[in-house]
Amino acid sequence: MLGRYVARRVLAAIPVFLGVTIVTFLLMHLTAGNYVPGLALNPDLTAKDIARIRANLGLDRPLYVQYLTWLGGILHGDFGTSLIDGTSVLGDILGRLPNTLELTGTAIFMGALVAIPLGVVSARRRGGALDNFLTLVSTVGFAVPQFWLGLLLILIFSVQFEAWHLPWLPSSGAYSAFNGGGPLDRLQHLILPGAVLSFFYISQWSRFVRSSMVEVLSQDYIRTAWAKGMSERRVTYLHALRNSILSLVTLVGLEIPGLIGGGLVVEVVFGWPGIGLLAYQRALQYDYTVVMGTTTFAALLVIVGNLLADVLYAWLDPRIRYR
Numbered sequence: 001m002l003g004r005y006v007a008r009r010v011l012a013a014i015p016v017f018l019g020v021t022i023v024t025f026l027l028m029h030l031t032a033g034n035y036v037p038g039l040a041l042n043p044d045l046t047a048k049d050i051a052r053i054r055a056n057l058g059l060d061r062p063l064y065v066q067y068l069t070w071l072g073g074i075l076h077g078d079f080g081t082s083l084i085d086g087t088s089v090l091g092d093i094l095g096r097l098p099n100t101l102e103l104t105g106t107a108i109f110m111g112a113l114v115a116i117p118l119g120v121v122s123a124r125r126r127g128g129a130l131d132n133f134l135t136l137v138s139t140v141g142f143a144v145p146q147f148w149l150g151l152l153l154i155l156i157f158s159v160q161f162e163a164w165h166l167p168w169l170p171s172s173g174a175y176s177a178f179n180g181g182g183p184l185d186r187l188q189h190l191i192l193p194g195a196v197l198s199f200f201y202i203s204q205w206s207r208f209v210r211s212s213m214v215e216v217l218s219q220d221y222i223r224t225a226w227a228k229g230m231s232e233r234r235v236t237y238l239h240a241l242r243n244s245i246l247s248l249v250t251l252v253g254l255e256i257p258g259l260i261g262g263g264l265v266v267e268v269v270f271g272w273p274g275i276g277l278l279a280y281q282r283a284l285q286y287d288y289t290v291v292m293g294t295t296t297f298a299a300l301l302v303i304v305g306n307l308l309a310d311v312l313y314a315w316l317d318p319r320i321r322y323r
Contacts, residue, residue, distance in 0.1 A: 006311065013303045020299040021074070025067050028288040057083075070292070079293035084285055089293035093275055099174050100274035102186075104263065106194045111201025112252065118202070119209025120241060126214055134206065141203025150196045150269035157192060172271035193270040197263045208251055212244035249312055 054060050058069060073080060079089035122134045154171045161168035170189045175181040216222065217240050225235045264276035271277070275294055282290040 006307065009307050009310065013307070017299060017303060018071075021071055021296060022067070024292050024295045024299075025070065028292050029063065029066075031288070074296060079296065080289040082282070082287055082290050084282065084287045084290075089290050092278060092290060093294060093297055096273060096275045096278050099272060100267075100276065102174075103190065103193055103267070103272055103274060104197065106190060107197035107201060107263070108252065110194065110198040111205055112248075114198070115202045115205035116209055116241075116245070116248075118206040120213055120236065122206065122210040123213030123217065124236060126210070131210075134210075138203045138207050141199055146196055146200065146263065146265045147269050149199065150193070150266060153192050153196065154270075174273055189272075193263075193266050193272050196269075197266050200263075205248060205251065209244065209248060212247050213240055216240045216244040249309060252309070 051060070058066055061069075070080065077090065079093070081088060082092065118134055122131045125131050157169045158171035159168075169192055170176070171192070174189050175185050176189075180186075217236075222235060222240055225239055264280060266272065267274045267276040268280050275297075279291055279294040
């Protein structure tokens with residue numbers, strides 16, 4: 001049953017993946033066209049030289065041939081080569097992937113660790129002062145731009161703390177250039193970007209857990225548990241939370257694509273050398289092969305994340321059948 005369910009989901013994901021690749025390829029073509037970075041920097045190149053370079057890159061072929069060639073390379077694990085330095089796009093992505101996993105994995109873990117208790121407390125005290133305060137904090141978390149919050153934390157904990165001769169936190173990079181790279185050094189560099197990214201997850205997930213808990217607490221079986229004299233803690237955490245947390249599994253699974261972007265804004269603000277920063281830097285340089293590669297890689301993670309979330313959800317809840 002599980003194997004058949006997974007096979008059907010994989011088959012259903014194929015058109016989605018093809019649609020993403022087509023849209024990505026067309027957008028890059030409309031944006032960059034036949035532009036090749038660096039040609040304008042060499043005034044000695046003749047029109048014949050430029051035509052030869054574009055022919056070597058395959059830019060003189062029909063658009064559908066370019067797409068099929070690019071898609072065929074992806075299916076064989078070849079995401080192309082960078083137009084800036086000639087390196088492998090997949091190699092660039094995999095080289096930045098550990099930093100992105102470190103940042104977003106930490107943020108997702110911290111977000112779930114904080115959001116679940118906040119959502120439970122808010123649901124148990126719904127309508128009260130604490131619930132209203134947590135709702136306000138959650139709304140602020142949605143409204144505050146990540147780049148603004150990141151710059152504010154840098155100003156306080158990096159600039160001002162150093163000026164006040166207090167222990168200050170690094171404002172950019174993943175490690176110190178001199179005598180850095182150790183666990184403590186990386187942790188210090190991780191605190192600020194991790195806090196900014198996790199604040200968004202906390203704001204979102206705490207409201208989600210609260211809504212699920214409020215709905216579950218109104219069910220008949222919860223009232224039956226109360227009538228049997230079960231303690232508040234047992235009813236809340238054993239029965240209500242166990243059932244309401246299942247929906248959060250799907251939501252967290254949808255954050256798996258965030259592992260590719262690592263919160264692009266956060267990576268750019270803090271100079272965190274992840275995949276999001278790579279895509280941003282190469283987009284400014286019109287290195288559209290890298291941009292297409294990172295976008296396609298993100299699409300693959302979306303598909304895999306949805307599949308894993310659905311399977312895990314069905315595995316955790318025995319009431320769900322594979323169909």
